[in-house]
Amino acid sequence: MRAEAMVSELGAISAEPDRLVRLFLTPEHRRAADRVADWMCKAGLAVSEDALGTVRGRLEGQGKRRLLIGSHIDSVIDAGKYDGVFGVIAGILAAEHCRDKRLPFGIDVLAFGDEEGSRFPVTLSSSSACAGVFKPEMLAQEDRNGVTLADAIKAYGKSPADVPAAAYRLDQAAAYVEVHIEQGPVLEARNLPLGVVTAINGQTYLNAEFLGEAGHAGTVPMRLRRDALAGAAEAILLGETLARESNGAAVATVGRVAVAPGAANVIPGNAVAVFDIRSGDEPARATLVEALKSGLRAIAARRHLGLTVTSTREVATTPCDPHIQDQFADAIRALGTEPLRFGSGAGHDGQAMAKLCPIGMLFVRCRGGISHNPMEYASPRDLGLAVAALIGFIERFEPGRLSG
């Protein structure tokens, strides 16, 4: 399979020899972007690159409006090779297939460089620029080495002054669609290769910082302790319980805990747990967040701990356009397989692109639901079906019938 070989070729471009690490605006990004540009060129697309390094492959159509097909080529640390990359490759292969079809709209294949947020504290900066919602204050964000996004753009040979020019005009962009591995176990559990995304779930990040009193682990009696980590441990279990009780409407995760001073023989004086709460059901997410906040306060009060709760991310659910969903579903059915519709628990560039135009997404089954992990895998057959479904979608696409 051609898609599989291309996925592997890009998967070999990494900052480290033993694992896949490809961060935004790094030499690895440059190498991956050059490879993508080369593929686009050979597919007959006119290649350009904007101020954030997004590679664009353009196929002219009969009208002025364009169908945008994109995904990202950056990675998490120790990543799998399909995440993002396959969506770009699917776009190139589909556009190549449509080269001689004289479609009633143009196609732009977009390879974004900042979806994972692995380098800077903010993310979706490249798709935000295309959507015209890039915030200039993002330029001041620093990576772990203190390099600002503005400096990274310059080091990549671009100019922050050109960011506004990356934005599409509203009358240009008909829709944005993306093919992506599911990164979850739903399609595999239903034994289906492809799914239609109904929405990208909303997300809340809550930082819960408990303040207790550090003390010697051997000398302070249990009843005199104010152990910040014990409070955080209760909070972690509360988040899990609340999400379980939502019966599938929401998920809650604590993936990171910071404990200070952090020595085995010192009672923790400070503990921070970061809650990642997601749901495609806005009231369900709000209910869970409120219940969690009030539970955190109760834990802190009972344990005589200080508590600071900060919401560091608040992203509303992004619905996918119903007409695009239907067209994807028709294209999947035409391949002889059932189009399962469900929400995306993961975030995607579509969240930014939805500020510009209607969006839609096609999911591809991945083994074990595993992603952000070198074990990530999608079968060549499923990849082929996804490219075929994207082509079928393009053939059915009617910009005039969109709700946006």
Place this chain on the structure above:
Amino acid sequence: MRAEAMVSELGAISAEPDRLVRLFLTPEHRRAADRVADWMCKAGLAVSEDALGTVRGRLEGQGKRRLLIGSHIDSVIDAGKYDGVFGVIAGILAAEHCRDKRLPFGIDVLAFGDEEGSRFPVTLSSSSACAGVFKPEMLAQEDRNGVTLADAIKAYGKSPADVPAAAYRLDQAAAYVEVHIEQGPVLEARNLPLGVVTAINGQTYLNAEFLGEAGHAGTVPMRLRRDALAGAAEAILLGETLARESNGAAVATVGRVAVAPGAANVIPGNAVAVFDIRSGDEPARATLVEALKSGLRAIAARRHLGLTVTSTREVATTPCDPHIQDQFADAIRALGTEPLRFGSGAGHDGQAMAKLCPIGMLFVRCRGGISHNPMEYASPRDLGLAVAALIGFIERFEPGRLSG
């Protein structure tokens, strides 16, 4: 108060300008040792230094047997100035006071350099050498920069080959006593300046490593998760509950948690909690450790997590000699204050010295029970009482009546 001024003088010797950091066999250790040697000299003691940098100030007596009085001059990172240092100063001041008394035993004041274990993975190496229980394999231990203890000894101008010569002969050492701030809240709660230590509590370190399955925080349904951190959170609360239920017989602390991969949007695949369990009551500690281990297994089984439990430290309770306890108590009573007897939750050089001879300890009240912290404080009046009690002890000390 002279002791207070000396404590402050030594407290100013640090590797960092804004906080107290004085690690074993560093230039700061050298400077502190030189200051201590100078004080010993002026107190009329004959000064020497062994292969591990322990400074010894010798006062000859009428017999061959010696009372060893010691503590340590190394510190934790961001330390208080009393911990260890005051015990050395109390020994010097008491020995100076006894200079012309022609005691029936000699006195050696010992300033150890490795009690905190802040530099190397092992600790008590300097008191172990004095006690003749130094294990040669300790020499291969490395600090954070990969410097072995053997190399650090050489860089300090000493020779690892001279370590055995640091050991006291069994017939030389009559007893080892140490004055130390309590590092806990017991004396303050009872409004008493001084306490007699009954034993140095035994300690178990348990590393509990939970193995789950990392996954995307947005896409894996709650019921399909195997979240290692959620298991560790339950374990932390179990340790706390078991220690509370011991009704003061034992304490249990988790001061450090390691989570992997450790990203806010990834379900933890691995979580390690380190339990520090202490008790002066050996059966109580064993009971708690067993209950914790069996509870950890139950948590892992219920959550379908892997579990590895490793005991990384197992130190038996070190009893203080009853006769030394009585002599300290008599000396405290003679100062007009009640001698409260209780166990030491913190570890001390006496744990190593007990392998050589009977030991005893005198505790001094410290504010808020706070230690290992720049807020550490003991009043000049209490320091003075402690020196007076040590002198009173020396005057009462009868090597022939010891149980050891």
